[in-house]
Amino acid sequence: MKYLFIFFFLTSHFFFSQSIEDCKQRFHTYLNFKGSLNPYVKFDKKAIHLYTPAGKKDFSIYENELPALISFLQNSTYQEQLAFWNAKSRGEAIQPERKTKLEQGPLKSKTGAKALEGYRIAIDPGHFATGLKEAAYEQKYLYFKANNEKFPNDSVKLFESALSFNTAQLLKTMLEKEGAEVFLSREQNNFTSFNCTYSDWMKTHKTRVLDSLQKAGKLSSTKKAALMKARPYDLFWDFFRDFDLQNRAEKINRYQPDICIIIHYNVDEKNAPWKDFSEKDFTMAFIGGGFTAGNLGKTEMKLNFLRLLLTPQLNHSEELSSKTVQQFHKQLGIPIAKPQDAKYLWENSMASPSAGVYSRNLLLCRQINSVLVYGEALYQDNADEAAELMKWNLNQDGIITNQRLLKVAQAYFEGLKDYVNRKD
Numbered sequence: 001m002k003y004l005f006i007f008f009f010l011t012s013h014f015f016f017s018q019s020i021e022d023c024k025q026r027f028h029t030y031l032n033f034k035g036s037l038n039p040y041v042k043f044d045k046k047a048i049h050l051y052t053p054a055g056k057k058d059f060s061i062y063e064n065e066l067p068a069l070i071s072f073l074q075n076s077t078y079q080e081q082l083a084f085w086n087a088k089s090r091g092e093a094i095q096p097e098r099k100t101k102l103e104q105g106p107l108k109s110k111t112g113a114k115a116l117e118g119y120r121i122a123i124d125p126g127h128f129a130t131g132l133k134e135a136a137y138e139q140k141y142l143y144f145k146a147n148n149e150k151f152p153n154d155s156v157k158l159f160e161s162a163l164s165f166n167t168a169q170l171l172k173t174m175l176e177k178e179g180a181e182v183f184l185s186r187e188q189n190n191f192t193s194f195n196c197t198y199s200d201w202m203k204t205h206k207t208r209v210l211d212s213l214q215k216a217g218k219l220s221s222t223k224k225a226a227l228m229k230a231r232p233y234d235l236f237w238d239f240f241r242d243f244d245l246q247n248r249a250e251k252i253n254r255y256q257p258d259i260c261i262i263i264h265y266n267v268d269e270k271n272a273p274w275k276d277f278s279e280k281d282f283t284m285a286f287i288g289g290g291f292t293a294g295n296l297g298k299t300e301m302k303l304n305f306l307r308l309l310l311t312p313q314l315n316h317s318e319e320l321s322s323k324t325v326q327q328f329h330k331q332l333g334i335p336i337a338k339p340q341d342a343k344y345l346w347e348n349s350m351a352s353p354s355a356g357v358y359s360r361n362l363l364l365c366r367q368i369n370s371v372l373v374y375g376e377a378l379y380q381d382n383a384d385e386a387a388e389l390m391k392w393n394l395n396q397d398g399i400i401t402n403q404r405l406l407k408v409a410q411a412y413f414e415g416l417k418d419y420v421n422r423k424d
């Protein structure tokens, strides 16, 4: 046990020591959506007590267990965490072991000549459709006749996947110049995280994947039969969307990044079905949290909940996201979203203490096991933004882009550097 504690004192901000009080604060600041977890998570001075959805005591975590548990949760696989949870629930006196793989990643030198030397950074460029056919399945595009002097005789045509991938390429170049090692969750702007298009995935992989999921007992034969027959649109919404997100999280977790940047571009929700422009333009970012009582009945969610409760990842993600949102605001010159600016902010999210940073229980926000920012830099359906985003008139280090995307990439880059250079 002794080496664990020595280890923790030596390892700077990524592993500063945590108390039950820290966990309690995290619970109320980020995790306990509208108080709905009050019956299931209880705190006293030196322990956290977890209850099952049926109201039975599951197990307790004591303050002296925290250092080893934090190390374990940040550096173990889903299967290892599940085995731990089950043993704890059976009342076994289990002591999680520190993983040797922890030695890599966050603790490397970081003292090189370049600002980001030794950092491993994962980037997930959101979505995959860059043509009208696949975009009709995924629904992450804008296409309409523009009745606006900025678009004479022209249409608005924007694919979020193309914008997010381009931003990721620009950001990767910037980070690598500063010495960071960078991993992208997909390799082309029209690829899913399986490194092929959705159409190719359906042709080449669908049958095999659904077969093996059924054999593994993860898919009923009725559901499988329905998915085999489903049209591409329904297959996407009933299965592939989450399957791809899950795969993104798994790839990123295997990479064991210090920091993960998830890149998205927003639209004004009140402007649906997006056949005209919105006057509005806001910037914001998401981090994990915002769990409801129903979430804790699901194994995957309760394991991620435990990690987010015990480790300081959410505090660090709030800091990184806040610095990123401040950079978006500064570089793009658009306002930071307040809770009342969008329904999903006041209905489905928890406002963190930092302006524009919201806890939301999105799959990637809970499953990615690292400090993260899920950025929504701007609204694509704002006329000024759309006009700028449709220009592909700038060559930046061999990447064809535009001023607006370059500014977004710069904002992520500066935000990350502000975060890495912070004093704590």
Ligand SMILES: [Zn+2]
Residues within 6 Å of the ligand: 126, 127, 140, 160, 264, 265
């Ligand atoms: Zn998106």
